[in-house]
Amino acid sequence: MAPVDIVSWAESLDQLLQCKTGLLVFEEYLRSEYSEENLLFYLDCEAFRSLPPESDRTAAARRIYREFVAIGAPRQININCVTRAEIRASLSDPGPDCFSSAQRRVHSLMAQDSYPRFLKSPVYQALRLTATST
Structure with a gap:
């Protein structure tokens, strides 16, 4: 997973959905909230x-x-x-x-709802931190 990909997920929901890894991470996040x-x-x-x-x-x-x-x-x-x-x-x-x-x-x-929550989630924040610190 390229650091650029992770950062780009925050640009828009469509950007996230177009990235296979982003899609998988988002789906797992939603599953953890019972809202997939x-x-x-x-x-x-x-x-x-x-x-x-x-x-x-x-x-x-x-x-x-x-x-x-x-x-x-x-x-x-x-x-x-x-x-x-x-x-x-x-x-x-x-x-x-x-x-x-x-x-x-x-x-x-x-x-309007699950995507903004995902961007604030510890999962995404940790991935983003890792991506921007490399």
Whole structure:
């Protein structure tokens, strides 16, 4: 892990998410807080959007819906009922962007809440200190 990478994680949530190591550290931090569902949903949406047209999008969309979107889902994300209903309605023929609205909301929540907490966390502060002292 290059010192520059660690320092760049503080530039933006997107910068952190683009770094494989940063992503792993952030996910582990969120897991320690029992709040990794937003990140996992975000990553699943990215993978879903990249599915080739011939893949079974319907099965993938339903899995994401059951795991993150449905009321009472094991890793239920915090989205409004209108967005939840729109996703549910699109499950019969889901396009690559059927989760986009919810994904933007989750990204915004992470940027405003869990990402700033991560930057203040002892984990990140220790990594940053190590990176800047070398």
